[in-house]
Amino acid sequence: MANVFTSTDNPQHKTILFIISGGVSAYRVLDLIRTFKKDGVYCPAILTKGAQEFITPLSVSALSGAPVYTDLFSLKDEQEMGHIRLSREADLIVIVPASADMIARTAHGMADDLASAVLLAADKPVICCPAMNPQMWTNAATQENIATLSRRGIDIIQPDHGEVACGETGQGRLPSVEALYKTINKSLNLTQHKPLSGYKALVTAGPTYEKIDPVRFIGNRSSGKQGYAIAAALAQYGADVTLVSGPTAIPCPQNVKRVDLESATDMLSAVEQNLPCDIAVFTAAVCDWRVSDVSEKKLKKRDDHTPPHITFSENPDILKTIATHKTKRPRLVIGFAAETDNIQEHAQEKLIRKGCDMLIANQVGHDKCTFGNDHNDVYFLTPDTDSENWGYKPKHEIADMLVCKVIEHLEKHEAINHTGANITKLEA
Ligand code: CTP
Numbered sequence: 001m002a003n004v005f006t007s008t009d010n011p012q013h014k015t016i017l018f019i020i021s022g023g024v025s026a027y028r029v030l031d032l033i034r035t036f037k038k039d040g041v042y043c044p045a046i047l048t049k050g051a052q053e054f055i056t057p058l059s060v061s062a063l064s065g066a067p068v069y070t071d072l073f074s075l076k077d078e079q080e081m082g083h084i085r086l087s088r089e090a091d092l093i094v095i096v097p098a099s100a101d102m103i104a105r106t107a108h109g110m111a112d113d114l115a116s117a118v119l120l121a122a123d124k125p126v127i128c129c130p131a132m133n134p135q136m137w138t139n140a141a142t143q144e145n146i147a148t149l150s151r152r153g154i155d156i157i158q159p160d161h162g163e164v165a166c167g168e169t170g171q172g173r174l175p176s177v178e179a180l181y182k183t184i185n186k187s188l189n190l191t192q193h194k195p196l197s198g199y200k201a202l203v204t205a206g207p208t209y210e211k212i213d214p215v216r217f218i219g220n221r222s223s224g225k226q227g228y229a230i231a232a233a234l235a236q237y238g239a240d241v242t243l244v245s246g247p248t249a250i251p252c253p254q255n256v257k258r259v260d261l262e263s264a265t266d267m268l269s270a271v272e273q274n275l276p277c278d279i280a281v282f283t284a285a286v287c288d289w290r291v292s293d294v295s296e297k298k299l300k301k302r303d304d305h306t307p308p309h310i311t312f313s314e315n316p317d318i319l320k321t322i323a324t325h326k327t328k329r330p331r332l333v334i335g336f337a338a339e340t341d342n343i344q345e346h347a348q349e350k351l352i353r354k355g356c357d358m359l360i361a362n363q364v365g366h367d368k369c370t371f372g373n374d375h376n377d378v379y380f381l382t383p384d385t386d387s388e389n390w391g392y393k394p395k396h397e398i399a400d401m402l403v404c405k406v407i408e409h410l411e412k413h414e415a416i417n418h419t420g421a422n423i424t425k426l427e428a
Pocket residue numbers: 204264282283284285286287288315316317318319320334335336337338339350
């Protein structure tokens with residue numbers, strides 16, 4: 001049987017299978033499909049029953065010029081395609097908008113309609129774009145279902161904050177068509193081109209906790225979001241990524257191996273155990289000191305009301321230890337610097353002192369850059385170029401920009417070519 005997804009205006013033969021579920025924002029998918037069609041991407045679609053309350057199969061197929069499917073047991077569709085082939089012949093599957101019901105059904109492996117059956121049989125990357133009432137979004141059931149999908153490797157594009165169709169305000173709006181296009185397009189390109197495949201990367205992230213006694217510790221406010229975003233981006237571009245993480249509340253990114261720990265000394269051992277690697281990124285907010293005499297028992301308040309005497313020892317500088325490693329220094333070492341003032345001077349000094357090839361300096365302590373924020377305000381530095389101000393951006397965008405710098409560096413120094421093959425490694 002001919003591949004019915006092959007279209008003459010699709011020179012790169014890229015196909016996105018759109019799964020459209022019920023929601024007022026379903027009509028905005030028409031614009032999204034129009035944009036991808038302009039790029040020559042073939043865009044077949046599945047409409048759930050709910051989606052058909054908002055848009056018609058005819059409007060979608062008139063726009064996309066591609067088939068639109070609705071029925072699991074349509075004899076015609078089954079003969080021509082079959083739900084298994086629907087996923088096999090796509091490069092990428094996008095559920096947009098993903099209703100709470102669609103998300104729950106996917107998380108529970110339902111297969112009683114075409115959309116859920118295709119997702120259960122899918123062997124391709126899936127992106128899920130939730131859109132719903134803010135209460136439905138924040139409901140523990142939806143959040144657990146989303147965490148399940150994320151754990152299984154489905155990429156989630158978080159809904160925006162704002163007013164939703166029912167008049168309530170909160171998180172639940174489908175992001176703009178431009179934002180959706182940007183993220184989906186990147187994933188689509190990466191289905192065929194993974195410039196970092198063959199490279200091993202290591203990322204440290206999150207805070208470290210230094211024990212005082214069995215119930216208390218010293219830590220810091222790092223959320224780990226920037227490091228997790230970098231690990232996710234490196235993996236998306238094909239690297240084999242190990243994330244060495246202090247305590248965080250974030251799920252492990254797709255295709256990333258995570259090593260969990262608490263203290264700086266454990267973080268250093270985990271990093272050393274994962275050498276050699278090609279790319280090492282040190283985003284962790286490592287505690288500079290640990291408690292010298294950790295108490296085996298809980299410290300009790302004293303009758304004379306004097307506080308306990310705690311003595312500290314300096315923790316190893318993990319970044320510096322690895323950047324100056326005699327035998328196992330990674331080819332590319334990237335540090336971070338959290339600064340409240342004189343950001344560029346402090347960062348430049350840290351870059352040289354710690355022996356990094358690249359460094360990202362982030363401003364901390366001003367209103368927009370509190371710990372745990374989804375945005376960061378950064379400068380990018382190397383030893384031999386002027387510093388670049390990347391400005392105030394979402395952490396995932398900063399992660400992408402950094403990975404582009406990594407790829408540029410490897411292309412320049414390591415004979416990586418534009419097809420993504422690492423020539424040195426292939427010839428070896
Ligand atoms: N770092 C590390 N091990 C440490 C301290 C820091 O690996 N014990 C790394 C961080 O992950 C980051 C870089 O070093 O990549 C700079 O961390 P930062 O906290 O900004 O600087 P410090 O070295 O702690 O220096 P200072 O406290 O003087 O700013």
